[in-house]
Structure formats: structure tokens, C-alpha cells
Amino acid sequence: MVSEAASIGGYVSGETIAALSSRWGKSARSVVRVSGAGALEIVEKVFEPVGQAIQQVQSHTAVGGWLKLGEGVNCPCRLYVFVGPRSYTGEDLVEYHLPGGPAVVQMAMAALGAAEARPAQAGEFTLRAFLAGKLDLAQAEAVAAIISSQTDAQLRAANSLAEGVLSRAVEKIQKTLAELIGELEANIDFVDEDIEFVGSEQARGAIETVKAALDGLLGDAVRWGELEAEPRVVLAGWANVGKSTLLNALSGRSRAIVSGLAGTTRDVLMAPMRVEDTTVLLMDAAGLCDTSLDEVGLAAREAAMAAVHRADLVLYVVDAAAGISKGQWQTLEMLGAAVTVIVVNKIDLVSKNDLKKILQEVRQRRKETVVASSAKTGEGLDELRKQIREHLGRAELSVSGAQVVLTGRGEEGLKQAGEALARAKELLGKKEAIESPELVVMELYEANAALGAITGQISSEEVLENIFSRFCIGK
Numbered sequence: 001m002v003s004e005a006a007s008i009g010g011y012v013s014g015e016t017i018a019a020l021s022s023r024w025g026k027s028a029r030s031v032v033r034v035s036g037a038g039a040l041e042i043v044e045k046v047f048e049p050v051g052q053a054i055q056q057v058q059s060h061t062a063v064g065g066w067l068k069l070g071e072g073v074n075c076p077c078r079l080y081v082f083v084g085p086r087s088y089t090g091e092d093l094v095e096y097h098l099p100g101g102p103a104v105v106q107m108a109m110a111a112l113g114a115a116e117a118r119p120a121q122a123g124e125f126t127l128r129a130f131l132a133g134k135l136d137l138a139q140a141e142a143v144a145a146i147i148s149s150q151t152d153a154q155l156r157a158a159n160s161l162a163e164g165v166l167s168r169a170v171e172k173i174q175k176t177l178a179e180l181i182g183e184l185e186a187n188i189d190f191v192d193e194d195i196e197f198v199g200s201e202q203a204r205g206a207i208e209t210v211k212a213a214l215d216g217l218l219g220d221a222v223r224w225g226e227l228e229a230e231p232r233v234v235l236a237g238w239a240n241v242g243k244s245t246l247l248n249a250l251s252g253r254s255r256a257i258v259s260g261l262a263g264t265t266r267d268v269l270m271a272p273m274r275v276e277d278t279t280v281l282l283m284d285a286a287g288l289c290d291t292s293l294d295e296v297g298l299a300a301r302e303a304a305m306a307a308v309h310r311a312d313l314v315l316y317v318v319d320a321a322a323g324i325s326k327g328q329w330q331t332l333e334m335l336g337a338a339v340t341v342i343v344v345n346k347i348d349l350v351s352k353n354d355l356k357k358i359l360q361e362v363r364q365r366r367k368e369t370v371v372a373s374s375a376k377t378g379e380g381l382d383e384l385r386k387q388i389r390e391h392l393g394r395a396e397l398s399v400s401g402a403q404v405v406l407t408g409r410g411e412e413g414l415k416q417a418g419e420a421l422a423r424a425k426e427l428l429g430k431k432e433a434i435e436s437p438e439l440v441v442m443e444l445y446e447a448n449a450a451l452g453a454i455t456g457q458i459s460s461e462e463v464l465e466n467i468f469s470r471f472c473i474g475k
Contacts, residue, residue: 027100059083090132137456239287321349420447
């Protein structure tokens with residue numbers, strides 16, 4: 001049953017493996033997946049079909065029956081058969097669809113183990129798909145990304161990776177690069193015969209074209225890390241306008257110390273806040289006024305400004321009871337387009353008539369959305385949450401199906417390729433390129449290797465182990 005094994009990063013190919021492919025725990029259905037040379041032989045040992053001989057089951061069909069769990073216990077089961085190479089892993093693959101429940105899964109895994117299917121390691125099914133050429137390394141990463149996606153943007157990005165958008169873009173660049181390498185190597189081979197397949201200027205132009213394509217990918221691509229990060233919402237404004245109280249009220253946590261004294265907040269405080277189907281990171285920054293000019297006060301102000309500049313959404317908070325001073329207007333002017341929503345806070349301390357005047361003044365002077373709130377009574381907080389969700393929704397990264405998405409590994413590969421191309425171009429303008437053209441070709445091979453590592457054409461054992469170890473068992 002077990003073929004000659006080849007070990008890659010601790011994984012062993014050739015053996016028959018089994019794992020729970022669905023979520024662990026109570027559910028309507030559990031899916032146990034088995035893949036390998038012995039997958040169909042194991043079916044004959046552990047599965048009793050109803051109305052059809054197991055030898056007659058064709059690929060990509062399902063058959064009902066009973067899974068023999070041992071000790072005389074049988075479990076109703078739906079069997080799905082995929083004969084290699086027309087399967088996810090490229091091997092014979094069988095899925096056992098069982099009633100959900102930890103006890104059933106444990107007994108099923110024990111029965112499969114007794115039939116010589118070993119437990120799969122994390123990511124081993126997808127690793128086998130990669131080794132069988134069913135998907136490249138970028139697409140393999142996309143499988144893990146699809147599973148871990150928590151937002152629409154993440155799912156669209158993961159699907160873009162899975163559909164090979166990045167892989168096709170990289171392969172197109174590699175094709176151009178391979179043609180150039182071939183022409184330069186031909187120059188070297190026929191140097192004694194005074195035949196030149198490509199001149200230095202033509203080679204420089206080709207390198208510039210490839211480099212421009214790489215730079216375009218880097219410039220237009222969406223970074224997966226940007227999609228993973230929780231949106232940052234910063235409460236900015238002068239000291240003692242109620243930012244800390246708002247942080248506590250919106251997040252439902254007593255994260256910030258609340259005091260009537262100005263300047264209580266020095267560090268940038270953070271607390272997660274749930275807004276409908278999105279979790280955001282709410283941040284309370286120190287006051288942006290110059291009331292404290294000591295070293296600590298200046299450092300706090302710099303940290304607050306840095307938080308504002310990194311924010312996805314800035315809420316500028318003012319105190320309805322104290323009014324809006326000239327300095328606060330100037331700070332708001334300085335922040336400019338960074339501010340999206342102006343929060344008129346502490347409305348519980350002013351009359352309706354005074355509040356109306358303040359809101360009218362703000363709306364006359366500024367074009368931003370204005371929300372009146374009281375962190376103390378909770379008035380206006382639902383509207384503020386609504387505005388946060390609406391503005392973040394408009395600011396979310398839009399990922400189309402045709403857009404290139406880069407993981408950290410993919411971005412590093414493109415950068416390394418670009419650096420190698422830049423070195424090759426620089427060499428072509430020097431004497432060394434004439435005397436030793438092999439140096440230019442070596443840099444182009446370096447660029448091609450960096451690109452090949454993205455799709456897995458050139459992969460080290462360490463890279464493979466790092467990628468597939470992040471998968472869950474059964475994928």
C-alpha cells in the first residue's frame with residue numbers, strides 16, 4: 001500500500017493519509033478525507049455500500065452505505081470517490097460524509113488507522129496537490145487564505161490568488177526574461193564567431209521593460225497584510241474633550257483612565273470595538289494642544305499625530321459644553337483631509353438651543369460629517385457607530401477578481417527580482433559587461449529564481465515547510 005516515500009520538510013509523500021476535513025465538534029455532518037495509493041483499498045475494508053458493489057463505483061460519484069467503526073458498530077455514511085489524477089491531490093481520494101459528532105469522528109479515524117491510513121499533517125493534502133502540479137505555490141497559499149478569510153475583501157483577494165492572477169502575471173514576466181537570457185547566452189556561445197544575437201542597448205531596453213512590469217505589479221497590487229489588519233479608528237482632539245470616556249463607552253471596556261484633569265492620556269490607548277460585522281481598533285490619542293511643552297508632553301503629542309496619519313478613520317472630538325476655541329479650529333484645519341467625522345461630545349451638559357447653535361456653526365465652517373453625542377448618557381453613540389461603519393465601508397480596499405494580490409512572500413520575491421534586474425542593467429553600462437557578459441546573465445538568473453520562488457517553480461524545503469505548516473489538519 002505504501003509506495004517509496006519522499007520526504008519534504010517533514011512531510012512524506014506516497015503514504016495514504018486521513019484527516020477530518022470539516023470543523024471539529026458537533027455538527028449536522030462531518031467529512032473525513034482519505035488520500036493516497038491505498039485510499040480505494042481502504043474503502044473495501046471499512047465501507048459497506050448499499051445497492052452497489054464497491055468495485056463498480058466510478059470516479060466523481062457518490063454512494064450510500066455504512067462505515068464500519070469497529071466492535072460491531074456501523075455508522076450511516078455517504079461515500080464520495082475521486083480517482084487520481086482527477087482529484088484535489090492528484091491521488092486516489094475518498095471522502096466519508098458522516099453524522100457530526102466528536103465520538104463518531106474519533107471512531108472513524110481509528111477504523112481508518114487500523115486499515116493503514118496514517119493521520120495527515122497540517123496542510124498535507126494541499127502539499128500533495130502542489131507536488132502533483134494541481135496548483136502552484138501562490139495558489140496553495142490561497143487555500144489557507146480562503147479558509148481564514150473574515151471579510152468580503154479578504155475572500156475576494158484569496159480567490160484572486162487561487163485563480164492564478166498573480167501566477168499568470170509572474171509567468172508572463174518570466175517568459176520575457178527567459179527569452180532575453182537565451183539571447184544573451186547565445187552571444188556568449190558565439191562570441192568567437194563575432195555573432196551578436198542581442199546588443200547592449202537592446203538588452204537594456206528589454207530589462208527596463210521587465211523592470212517596469214515588476215514595478216507595475218508592486219504598485220497596483222493589493223497587499224494581503226493590509227486586508228488582515230483591523231481598521232484603525234482614532235479619537236483625536238484637544239485634551240479633556242471626552243475622548244477617553246468615548247473610548248470606554250464605544251468599546252464597552254474600561255480601557256482608559258477618565259479624569260477631569262487635562263492631559264490624563266499620554267500613550268495611544270487601544271481597544272477593539274465591534275461595529276456590525278466588523279471589528280475595528282479604536283484608539284485614544286493624547287490631546288493635540290500645546291498645553292504641555294515638557295519632554296513627555298511633546299512625545300505624547302507626536303505619538304498622537306503619528307496615530308492620526310496611520311488611521312483609516314479619524315474622529316475629531318470637541319466639547320459642546322466648553323465650546324470650540326480658536327486653537328481647536330486651527331488644529332482641525334491643520335489635520336485637513338485626515339478628519340472624516342467631527343464628534344460634538346458632552347451634549348448632556350448643554351441646552352438644546354445651545355447645542356443647535358454649536359452644530360450649526362460646525363456645519364457652516366466644515367464639510368465633514370457631524371455627530372452629536374454624550375459618552376456619559378450614551379446618546380448619539382449608535383449614530384456614531386453607524387457613521388464609523390459607513391465611512392469604513394467606503395474606505396475598504398476594493399479587490400476585483402482580476403487584481404493582483406500579494407502575500408508578504410510574493411512581495412519579497414518581486415522586490416528581489418527587481419533588485420537583480422537593476423544590477424543587470426547597471427552592469428550593461430560598464431566595462432565588466434563587455435569583458436564578462438556572464439555577470440549580466442547571472443543577475444538575470446537571480447531575478448528569474450526570485451520570480452520562480454513565488455509560484456514554486458524554485459522552492460526550498462524551508463519555504464515549503466513554512467507555508468504548509470500554517471494550514472489546519474485536513475486541508
